[in-house]
Amino acid sequence: MMQTNREILDGVLLTDGLIVASTHPGSGKTVMTAGLAGAIAEAGLRVQAIKPLEFTRGTRKRQPDQEFMNRLLKPMQLTEIITAPTACEVTPVEWSRILHICRSLAYPVLIEMPGAVATPLSVCGGQVRDVTDLALDLNVPVLLVTPKSGHLIENITPVLAYLQSREVEITGWVAVETRALEKSLFPRWDEEVFYITHRFSVPYLGELAYSPSINVELAYQGNLVHQAETGIDLLPVQMALRPVLPSGHESA
Secondary structure, three states: OOOOOEEEEOOEEEEOEEEEEEOOOOOOHHHHHHHHHHHHHHOOOOOEEEOOEEEOOOOOOOOOHHHHHHHHOOOOOOOOOEEEOOOOEOOHHHHHHHHHHHHOOOOOEEEEOOOOOOOOOEEEOOEEEOHHHHHHHHOOOEEEEEEOOOOHHHHHHHHHHHHHHOOOOEEEEEEEOOOOOOHHHOOOHHHHHHHHHHHHOOOEEEEEOOOOOOEOOOOEOOOHHHHHHHHEOOHHHHHHHOOEOOOOOEOO
């Protein structure tokens, strides 16, 4: 029987994983999560993508993000989806359930969460839990997603500072071109990428370019896997996941 790279935490199996978080809602997390999972799977590695929490109020009517990811990459293990009306309304019981869902997966997993890195998800007894707390509870690193825009430093600097203040491991950061934009709108992009990378010592892994054939609301995957393969440095993500190799031997 094939052995997976897992460890025991609080008596529950915990697979290797990576949380895909963002600077703010609408940054392209779902597209990035699905694209990375698809590209890694194309390389022959066993991985899956999940979104264990969905907000049900105040969002556009569309298929759940999990369905979009499942259409691109058939899940090897079906998972439960916890729903909450809005941010701050995840109960302590539901929070524990989310942890259990993530820990019970048998294969390396990319975990997408709604909102942004510091969006309060659960408040109980004065204790606020956000995506950062989930990463710490699961003991997995974070991949940060930000939209490609002319406001890069304003968007990402406080978020990276917050993650580092919480002592969260950061695999890297990536950008998503969420709509077609003229390059003239961000003439200093390369300079700002260099500044951010060196100020925080967090590598920039690349970007997903805009494609009209990719649409989460309409469940169009288009050329998403190709965009991820050509636009993102996948090696740091693969190393963070420490996936099981096709031959059945664990990676080093």
